[in-house]
Amino acid sequence: MTRMTMVEAIRSAIDVSMARDDEVVVFGEDVGYFGGVFRCTQGLQQTYGRTRCFDVPINESGIVGVAIGMAAYGLKPCVEIQFADYMYPAYDQITQEAARLRYRSNGQFTCPITIRMPTGGGIFGGQTHSQSPEALFTHVCGLQVVVPSNPYDAKGLLIASIENPDPVIFLEPKRLYNGPFDGHHDRPVTSWAGHLLGEVPSDHYTVPLGKAVVRRPGSAVTVLAYGTMVHVAEAAAQEAGIDAEVVDLRTLLPLDLETIVASVQKTSRCMVVHEATLTSGFGAELVTLVQEHCFYHLEAPVVRVAGWDTPYPHAQEWDYFPGPARVGQALREMMEA
Amino acid sequence: MTDGHNADLAHEPLAPLSLHVPEPEVRPGGKPDFSAVAIPEAGSVRRPPVDENPEAMRDLAFSIIRVLNREGDAVGPWAGALSADDLMQGLRHMMLLRTFDQRMLMAQRQGKTSFYMQHLGEEAVACAFRKALLPGDMNFPTYRQAGLLIAGGYPMVDMMNQIFSNDADPLKGRQLPVMYSARDHGFFSISGNLATQYVQAVGWAMASAIKRDTKIAAAWIGDGSTAENDFHAALVFASTYRAPVILNIVNNQWAISTFQGIARGGSGTFAARGLGFGLPSLRVDGNDYLAVHAVANWAAERARRNIGPTLVEYVTYRVGAHSTSDDPSAYRPKEESEAWPLGDPVIRLKNHLIRIGAWSDERHVQMEAEIRDTVVAAQKEAEAHGTLHSGGRPSMRDMFEGVYETMPAHLKRQRQQAGV
Numbered sequence: 001m002t003r004m005t006m007v008e009a010i011r012s013a014i015d016v017s018m019a020r021d022d023e024v025v026v027f028g029e030d031v032g033y034f035g036g037v038f039r040c041t042q043g044l045q046q047t048y049g050r051t052r053c054f055d056v057p058i059n060e061s062g063i064v065g066v067a068i069g070m071a072a073y074g075l076k077p078c079v080e081i082q083f084a085d086y087m088y089p090a091y092d093q094i095t096q097e098a099a100r101l102r103y104r105s106n107g108q109f110t111c112p113i114t115i116r117m118p119t120g121g122g123i124f125g126g127q128t129h130s131q132s133p134e135a136l137f138t139h140v141c142g143l144q145v146v147v148p149s150n151p152y153d154a155k156g157l158l159i160a161s162i163e164n165p166d167p168v169i170f171l172e173p174k175r176l177y178n179g180p181f182d183g184h185h186d187r188p189v190t191s192w193a194g195h196l197l198g199e200v201p202s203d204h205y206t207v208p209l210g211k212a213v214v215r216r217p218g219s220a221v222t223v224l225a226y227g228t229m230v231h232v233a234e235a236a237a238q239e240a241g242i243d244a245e246v247v248d249l250r251t252l253l254p255l256d257l258e259t260i261v262a263s264v265q266k267t268s269r270c271m272v273v274h275e276a277t278l279t280s281g282f283g284a285e286l287v288t289l290v291q292e293h294c295f296y297h298l299e300a301p302v303v304r305v306a307g308w309d310t311p312y313p314h315a316q317e318w319d320y321f322p323g324p325a326r327v328g329q330a331l332r333e334m335m336e337a
Numbered sequence: 338m339t340d341g342h343n344a345d346l347a348h349e350p351l352a353p354l355s356l357h358v359p360e361p362e363v364r365p366g367g368k369p370d371f372s373a374v375a376i377p378e379a380g381s382v383r384r385p386p387v388d389e390n391p392e393a394m395r396d397l398a399f400s401i402i403r404v405l406n407r408e409g410d411a412v413g414p415w416a417g418a419l420s421a422d423d424l425m426q427g428l429r430h431m432m433l434l435r436t437f438d439q440r441m442l443m444a445q446r447q448g449k450t451s452f453y454m455q456h457l458g459e460e461a462v463a464c465a466f467r468k469a470l471l472p473g474d475m476n477f478p479t480y481r482q483a484g485l486l487i488a489g490g491y492p493m494v495d496m497m498n499q500i501f502s503n504d505a506d507p508l509k510g511r512q513l514p515v516m517y518s519a520r521d522h523g524f525f526s527i528s529g530n531l532a533t534q535y536v537q538a539v540g541w542a543m544a545s546a547i548k549r550d551t552k553i554a555a556a557w558i559g560d561g562s563t564a565e566n567d568f569h570a571a572l573v574f575a576s577t578y579r580a581p582v583i584l585n586i587v588n589n590q591w592a593i594s595t596f597q598g599i600a601r602g603g604s605g606t607f608a609a610r611g612l613g614f615g616l617p618s619l620r621v622d623g624n625d626y627l628a629v630h631a632v633a634n635w636a637a638e639r640a641r642r643n644i645g646p647t648l649v650e651y652v653t654y655r656v657g658a659h660s661t662s663d664d665p666s667a668y669r670p671k672e673e674s675e676a677w678p679l680g681d682p683v684i685r686l687k688n689h690l691i692r693i694g695a696w697s698d699e700r701h702v703q704m705e706a707e708i709r710d711t712v713v714a715a716q717k718e719a720e721a722h723g724t725l726h727s728g729g730r731p732s733m734r735d736m737f738e739g740v741y742e743t744m745p746a747h748l749k750r751q752r753q754q755a756g757v
Contacts, residue, residue, distance in 0.1 A: 313511045316736040
């Protein structure tokens with residue numbers, strides 16, 4: 001085991017995958033010589049050469065379109081969109097091409113590509129460096145959507161994504177890159193050093209797609225979360241003194257319904273927390289599934305805590321971000337219901 | 338017999354292919370080398386009439402229009418449009434912008450704002466371009482054209498209020514620092530993603546033509562972002578509808594860590610991108626205030642006379658980091674900016690003004706001090722309103738407002754839930 005930040009764990013996952021499989025190629029804006037603006041690909045070009053890890057023109061639809069073409073040839077591209085907020089020009093290639101290639105060609109052509117992108121706020125990035133667009137991907141048939149919350153999962157999930165035969169959208173909560181973050185922005189930053197999930201095997205392993213995990217066992221209420229909000233939910237439960245069970249979904253599509261249902265049937269209460277805007281967010285899907293599968297076990301309406309339905313603001317970042325105060329308040333209200 | 342494939346090659350062994358990945362000439366630790374950048378003599382590039390057939394001026398996409406020579410004289414057919422007073426004002430604008438940058442960079446380091454982007458080395462481009470516009474014209478800028486605001490007399494304190502996200506921020510704290518918007522000053526709202534504004538500028542210009550107006554638009558983009566689809570969309574729309582727009586490309590050599598060869602590919606120059614669309618495409622020395630202004634004026638005249646769009650590539654160099662989040666020493670030699678063959682725009686204009694007897698080192702030093710006082714006074718005024726983490730800040734209500742003209746019920750509910 002080696003102590004790794006999430007950046008290092010992601011880099012290690014790509015490194016391990018490139019070493020094991022010559023078909024894995026890596027490219028994106030600034031990912032080659034420089035190693036990416038968040039340094040997730042640092043050193044890979046030096047190790048594997050310029051034809052396996054390289055810089056590209058600033059063109060996101062080009063990045064994904066080229067990756068699809070390479071996949072059609074037989075490569076396994078793992079590409080980076082510099083910020084998830086920059087992915088919109090690639091949306092046509094992702095939704096109508098990558099996601100449907102297997103289906104429409106009846107398997108003649110497939111698309112084993114991984115599209116990594118930093119998501120979420122908490123870094124004063126304003127509206128074009130803070131978004132959480134996961135619901136725009138979970139709504140697309142043919143995609144898989146992964147959101148790790150820690151270095152151990154990030155590495156295992158990324159290797160599993162690269163090895164997966166179909167396209168994976170790999171969303172990296174950028175506020176977690178260098179340390180866990182529970183939403184207490186006014187406290188000193190913490191690092192992954194000393195965190196159990198910052199201990200990462202240096203060689204190959206996978207965390208399977210489609211498997212959630214209970215981060216914090218509890219009996220009073222189930223909190224469904226992913227990415228940064230896992231840490232926020234844990235802190236909120238702790239501070240509110242509520243025996244909440246926090247489920248880290250890890251993969252949004254395919255979704256581990258079994259773990260969700262088992263937890264909600266046990267606790268009889270459910271809250272969904274996500275950083276993305278509320279309306280038509282992934283929380284709506286989760287609430288519906290819980291309602292369909294756990295209705296007769298529920299003792300209170302299922303509740304969502306999410307980003308407000310506004311563009312991500314700059315100055316009001318901490319008013320916008322669903323932090324432990326908001327989540328804790330919602331937990332208390334739910335227990336009184 | 339073959340199955341319909343190329344029978345001539347069917348029995349020949351073929352050599353394996355290899356992928357070409359461009360690399361800059363030099364990386365950190367190496368000696369800066371711009372010998373591949375061909376710099377024509379100042380005054381050597383011809384000045385065609387604005388209504389010349391674009392097919393006849395394709396050569397201008399592969400040269401560099403320059404006015405100021407090494408001695409500081411303004412020479413050739415593009416010289417002579419500006420008076421000494423105009424030039425002194427231009428020098429002042431560039432120095433204001435440079436000082437503004439220095440102060441705001443320091444403010445960012447002091448934690449007074451989250452982020453900043455400077456213009457060091459590129460001051461002439463926007464400052465000189467602004468002088469070719471008329472009231473009512475509209476720029477669609479990137480994050481590195483604050484010179485348009487400074488040279489246009491936009492209050493510096495309002496720029497700082499935006500950067501500090503304080504309670505006097507004209508954009509209510511909603512936008513990342515330097516993503517200004519100033520409609521009354523011909524400055525379209527900066528988005529923060531890339532290239533989207535380029536085609537919007539064409540649309541604005543088309544609207545002006547539809548309405549038989551006289552206003553023109555200016556689109557702005559960096560070398561790296563010309564790779565985006567919206568750049569090419571802008572060129573085809575501008576070409577098809579002969580929109581009254583100036584399509585500016587600021588080639589400062591670096592897109593964060595990516596050298597310009599990655600976006601340029603095999604086209605030779607960025608200006609040459611316009612040739613396939615039949616656009617007059619000019620390259621100009623972006624560190625030469627007089628050349629930038631002369632070319633901007635030429636392109637603006639084409640737009641105003643309804644002749645059509647012009648593509649202009651400003652050849653310059655990004656001396657500073659991409660932003661306060663960037664460290665260029667990781668990907669290019671530290672000494673590279675000093676080796677840049679087109680020099681410093683402020684020093685070049687200063688030397689020209691001294692050469693023509695309109696300026697002196699003493700007056701320059703005086704103006705530096707006066708500008709410093711001006712910028713410091715503006716900063717004091719802005720900081721009295723507040724900075725990102727202290728003093729007056731935009732309200733939480735401001736966060737909910739302005740999503741729509743009229744706030745819908747669901748947002749009102751959320752605002753209420755937020756307790757404001």
